[in-house]
Amino acid sequence: MPSVQSRVSVVVADITKLDGVQAIVNAANSSLLGGGGVDGAIHRAAGPELKRYCEHEFQGPKRCPTGDSRITPAFNLKNCQYIIHTVGPVWHGGSKSEPALLRSCYQTSLELATENNIESLAFPGISTGVYGYPLDLASEQAVDTVLNYLQSHPMPSKVIFCAFAEENAESLRRALDAAWSKLSSTLCPMSTSIPEESSIRSEVSIGKAPVIIERDRRGTILSGWSVMANSMIGTGVLGLASAFASSGWALGFVLMAVAGFLALFSLHLLNVLSMRFPDRDVSYYTVAEAYAPWSKWIVDITIVVKCFGVAVSYLQVAGDVLSSVVIYWSSTTMDPFTVRALFITACGLLMAPMCMAKSVKSTFINNVMAVVTIGFCVILGVVYSDVTAGDDSAGVPSDSSIMSVLAKLPIFIFAFTCHQNLFLTANDLKHRTQKNLDIIIVAAESTAWALYLPAVIFPYLTYGSEAKANFLLNISLSHIPVQIGYVALAVGVLCSYTLQVVPTIRSLMVLVTRDKEVENPTKRRVLFYSIAVLCQLAPIATAIGVRSLGVTFSFVGIIGSNTISYIMPSFLFCTMYRRDTTLRKGPVYVISALLLVVSLALVPLCVGSLIQQIVVGKI
Template sequence: MCPPTEEVKVSDGNRVFVEKSSYRFVNAPSGTVFTCWTALSKTMIGTGMLALAYGFSQCGWLLGFVLLILSAMGASFTLHLLNILAMRSPTRHVSFFTIAEACAPWSRWIVDVAIAVKCMGVGISYIQVSGDTISYAIGVWTNNAIDKDLLRAIVILGVLCLVSPVCFARSISKTVIINILGLLAIAYVVVLAIALANLDSGAVTRVGLPPTATFSSVFSVIPTFIFAFTCHQNILLCAEDLRARTQHKLDIIAVASEAAALVLFVPAIIFPYLTFGESTKSNFVLNYDVANNIAVQVGYLLLGVAEAAAYPLQLFPARKSLSVLLTRAKSVSPRAEFWLRVSLTSFVLVVTAAIAVTVKSLGVTLSFVGIVGSNTICFIMPTFFYCITMYEKGARKPFKWILSVLVFSVTVALLPISLSAVIISLF
């Protein structure tokens, strides 16, 4: 194990090394197990949870719980692998980029593409949810005086305008308040799902696959389960910020976050699916009657505001990865860095607005991002980096290394299969 003592130089006074710079304010490590847990949990517990009940409606109870458990166990395992790699870092600064640079420099661009896709996709899903929930609530209060699609587009553009000043900043400070707000909003939605459950609704649920199940309908929702448990880019931020970091502390943070996710995910699956059955929407919150229930209206607003506030937390890492790809990891002048930051922020905001307005299904966004971005960040890259780093020619391979090879092989094979299914499901 290498102690994290040496800090990384991100500027020589005249040039800025984009790939080594942080999008957070650089301070001495101040994180605790609790603050890191809130950050990792909020990364994971979000829009992905809203689509899990829909996933069950497409594949039934049995396959649904198998996918849920496998995704949770797989994500916990690969978080553990990243914790091992983080503790081997010779400096406190550790990221997917530095890990890739150490064991497979040619893979750095794959990492940045995956992070950009994943974070932009998550950000888009935040704005989709915010646009849906806030516009529905406003529609009720105004007696639907404005066309629903037009109002949704106005809300999306308004939300992006409100958060844009934060998005154009170079760095962000502590995010614990936003994390806790997001967790409270999600917890409220889960309580709402339990309180409004109607077990006598007559909704059709199935143990096995529904008779309407097809290749595309099943394999296109598998990425939703992967997406729901992905928080891997932020475990490395936790490793940077954690005071007196140890393998044990990082593993506690990882396991506690996955456990917290399961505690919220299970009721958010069971009660909506029992209530709405095969009619469950890709965002189950939209199944509830917002017009005649104040509690639902409060939930819509709380969820919309929380997701909007969390959007910059996804834009920053996406922008950084795009910057690294465009600069090819070379240093740039401060002026060039400024214009690059402004241009890329504008680009991400415009793309977010365009997709969030035109794509109304949260399930489509999560499926695409889940298989391209989350699958790569959650399973493919951690297992690949671990196997490369720990490989010893001629030595007997330990079980953890063999299991990593197995997870890597399965998830690489899943990528083209599920991506094809997602594309087919669009037509």
């Protein structure tokens, strides 16, 4: 069998006019009826017979699922005999199995070529156009999949990567250069080795072709704890004292303990779900796809609501503290509302360029900044407290009501939310076991409790019913460390601002397009930038219009946090039992079902109470 290197090449050409190949691959959409880009060019060159053939031979609205391939005659294409149609994934940041699906496109195309005795095959760039897949990442996965296949298969004897521009060709050449050195050791008969325990084999079965992806698991319990603790500890800690102002000490600690326990329990449910797929990467999206495919859209709606709300809260916090500092430092006669609005607008516009990215990378510094600034604020709350000035009664405050308690209940839910990163932690864990995952979540919540308790006790003892949704605003600005804390808090929340806006844009794109490709590149760019601008102007406008940070905490807590922390984990866990009848329904299932019912019932109760409290001017 010829060497792998001699069988692979890169050219810059129009794939419809490429000579010397028996088949070309079409980057199609799932309808197989033509579209824009390469797909449209191939359909035009092949003629209307191709569309009629696809309509007749492949039934259903999705004639070819994402990641799978279909083969047809070439019809009017005179330079080849076959067209292999494959449907690449739309890039969502890598959270929806895009790498596995893209590899599957190449794998299934190669298998069809082998089955049909095709000796030469040309690939275009798959998913790198309007589907938004990062070029270098797509090139690396294309090259790795093709080379791995060719090592064990004599056919096709020639594979051409056909790039439409020199930039794409250079990316493929770089990927090939990197792959040759990696392959040189595996091609040597004496270089066999036993995979280390840290190797993960992620399998996605698309049609009849399972694609195996191998990567290193490097996560430890310590790194998993840091991710989950950083995710849990956020601006919600600032509002816990104000939540106690409505419930009092006894009921407040009961609600806080219940919220913490249910968060821990639902995290355990997600751990169980992740262990159902021990050898593959998992996410909310992939688990929903396995047990309740119709519910996948709920994931994106939840992400939009939660990330949008958190982005608004970040701008509110930044606007509140920066405007307060400037007004204190200066002798401005400008209206405080106007100063706050200007700072919110400036902060939003300052972060706008970074929010135009299609994904966010390297969040370590952001996480550190956020935790450090929140921790510093808690320290300020302890240092400048006066435990004799606030409320030390155990009962519910006399001016509270069921409505006021329900309106603030979501703040407790918001404070313990970190579930969006549980699957990411599980995917990276070197020794993924139920025990290790449970250790991580217990350690993370224990860390949160260590920070939350002083953040509740000292501000509430000091300010009582006057505790604000951001207790730092209760502390006098006459202290220099407090002024530093104000500015540091603004910097900390803005460092994390893009981590909320970018996922909002990505998920809203999925909802608007119904997870389908917009074939026209110009229309897709216009749509993307329109949504991106909307997702940056809307938080600014909302943060200016909604003065109360507590309203934001409550709304995001009941709609976003409640869904991603309680509703989705319990729902997916229960549907797992419905899909797998061999499982026995024990106490965990019963508690999960009760959590689902209660969390669903909380939505109208808390939203109604929140609206009522806003109307009567209590919030």
